[in-house]
Amino acid sequence: MLLNPELAGFITSPVMIIIGTRDDRNKPEIGRCVGSRVVPDTASVEVIISAWQWRRTVDNLLVNGQAAITFVRPSDYACYQVKGRARIRMATASDMDLSQAYIAAVTAALHEQGVLPAMSAVWLTNREAVVAQLSVETVSIKTPGQRAGTVLGVDHGFAAP
Amino acid sequence: MALRLRDLATCFEGVVPSIIATAAADGTPNISYLSHVVMIDDDHVGLSNQFFTQTSRNLCDNPQATILIVDGLRGAQVRLEASFVETVDHGPLFDTVATQLNASSAQVGMAGIMRLRGVDIFRVSRIELCPSPVQAPIEPVPDETWLSLCAALATAIADLREMEAIVDAALDGLCDRLGYESAFILLGDHTSRVLTTVGSRGYARSGIGSEVPFGEGIIGAAALDRRIVKVSDMSRVRRYSAAVEASSQDENRTKAVALPGRLDTLSQIAVPMVAAGGLQGILAVESRARLAFSSRDEAALTIIARHIATALALSEMLSREPQDIDKPPLLRTSSDKMFKVVHHTFDDSVFIDGEYMIKGVAGRLLLHMLELYRREGRTSFTNREIRLSKDLRLPDIKDNLETRLLLLRRRLEDKASPLQLRRIGRGRFSLEFSGVPLLERR
Known part of the structure; x- marks a missing residue:
């Protein structure tokens, strides 16, 4: 199971979420996400992105959908990255609620690490929010150290043991 | 006004981690956090490379990268479009980043984990401020x-x-x-x-x-x-x-x-x-x-x-303590051409082939060495023996002999004299001749 309960718990906790995409000339792009959830009974995650702040990221997702999403815990740099293909949809009211809760929780988590809310407010906006639903194909550890880059699982089209 | 890398000093302090995105040949993106981004000049940045092997692999196939750096003062996010140039694994830039990395890793309890493999150098082609929902101006550091x-x-x-x-x-x-x-x-x-x-x-x-x-x-x-x-x-x-x-x-x-x-x-x-x-x-x-x-x-x-x-x-x-000779003294050149060195004793001025060279203490020093050369055939000397020489009776040069020798050496060089003074090690120097000196006192 690619997204085991432990991993699912991690990526929906107050972690920083970064999404990598690329355009049709294979130029990479960076964007931040403001909220995530694991879609029950699938190997999919959903992340919320401000199309206002990260225009190129959303354009890339609309064109080719290839994405890498990194989840980092501010307190200890514990980090996982999932990769796969994503589809974009408009954000619903429940997505906006999720996003608001995420922004409040991660602002507090960052504040605990000494980052003032005035600073994190620059990064955390859900203006013109869209949702990217990513079918996870690989999961890897990105926490700094010897295991960084270790692939934890690959989805071969069936549920891994 | 367009942002320049030099205006972004507060983004290179490592307060908020920077991020790099790359893409593999098959189009799969990758994200890595960076511990250090340094500005090299207005067109280049250097990134510390410890672990991000996927990033390195991607850059081999596709040198394009996007780097996100963050102002450590107010949080503004700056997007750099860049392309990978090379990795350096030694030299002053590498040493500077390695020292910073060691210090900051120890601070966050990761001493030894963050070993620097290399500094990846990127050429930056575009600098853009990301939209922000709140005011977050970047203030350039003046005269940095x-x-x-x-x-x-x-x-x-x-x-x-x-x-x-x-x-x-x-x-x-x-x-x-x-x-x-x-x-x-x-x-x-x-x-x-x-x-x-x-x-x-x-x-x-x-x-x-x-x-x-x-x-x-x-x-x-x-x-x-x-x-x-x-x-x-x-x-x-x-x-x-x-x-x-x-x-x-x-x-x-x-x-x-x-x-x-x-x-x-x-x-x-x-x-x-x-x-x-x-x-x-x-x-x-x-x-x-x-x-x-x-x-x-x-x-x-x-x-x-x-x-x-x-x-x-x-x-x-x-210079008071001579060291071993680090340059062997040159032997006298084979030229038999004579040149005339005239010393005017009343002001210690020295003329070589009719050209004024120097006067005063420096003139006396030159004459002293030429006398030693004539008597003993010696061409190399130490500062210490000059300082202790009773013949010279120069109490006033004790504190600035090296200065006098520098002046003498420079002046002979400037006049392209057939007689030159060469430093051959700390506290040591030698005379060099292109021709045979004829000494005359007036």
Whole structure:
């Protein structure tokens, strides 16, 4: 199971979420996400992105959908990255609620690490929010150290043991 | 106004981690956090590479990258479009990043984990501020570049210990790095109360050996008072300069070398070089522009002048203990051509083939060495034996022998004399001849 309960718990906790995409000339792009959830009974995650702040990221997702999403815990740099293909949809009211809760929780988590809310407010906006639903194909550890880059699982089209 | 990398100093402090995105040949993106991003120049940044092997693999196939850096003061996010150039795994840039990385890793409890593999260098083609829902202006650090240039020059000077190299590095740095048009350095002699030029840049004539008494003119006043003296419009003193220039052709008659100078100089600043409370000399900088030297220049030149003074004082002290020879003395050249060395005993002036070379203590020193050469056939000497020599009876050179030797060496070089003085190690030097000297006393 690619997204085991432990991993699912991690990526929906107050972690920083970064999404990598690329355009049709294979130029990479960076964007931040403001909220995530694991879609029950699938190997999919959903992340919320401000199309206002990260225009190129959303354009890339609309064109080719290839994405890498990194989840980092501010307190200890514990980090996982999932990769796969994503589809974009408009954000619903429940997505906006999720996003608001995420922004409040991660602002507090960052504040605990000494980052003032005035600073994190620059990064955390859900203006013109869209949702990217990513079918996870690989999961890897990105926490700094010897295991960084270790692939934890690959989805071969069936549920891994 | 378009952002430049130099305006983003607060993004390179590592307060908020930077991020790099790359893409594999098959289009799969990858994200990595970066512990250190350093600005190399206005077009290049260096990224510390510890673990991100996927990033490295991607860059081999596809050098395009996007880097997100964050202002550590207010949080503004800056997007850099960049392409990978090369990885360096040694050299000054690598060492600087490795030191920073070790220190900051220890701070976050990751000592030893973050071993630097290399510094990846990227050319930045586009800099963009990401939209922000709140105001987060980036304030450029004023004059950061200028201060860095001063620091680089101070570092270059502090790394040297030979007087000649210190003088050269300082003058080269002032003109090449800091962009001053012309500069010269004079060293002071507290016994004779005279300053003597030992090096210059930016003039047609070097002026090496030219003298200024303490208290005379801009330079002499700066030496006497140990304060910066500045003239911002020299047009009124031009006539005086013209007279000095005219007399420079006549040094064989006057036995005086004219100061380096240009007729069109409009601004001059004389900065005292002081170490341990003692005046070592004067740093003089000139410009053809009116009001060329601001308070910023005064501050920068004060820093540089103090570094020169400290390095020179230390060099003089180190020269007292001779070290092993690091350059073998050259044997006398095979030329049999004779050249005449005339010594005027009343003022210790020395002429070689009718050309005025030097006078005073430096003249006496040269004669002393030539006498030793005639009596013993010796060409190499140590500072210590000169200092202890009873024949010379020169109590006043104890504290600045290295300065006198530097002046003598520079002057012989400047005049392309058949007799040259060469430094062959710390506290050691040798005479070199192209021809056979004939000594005459008058």
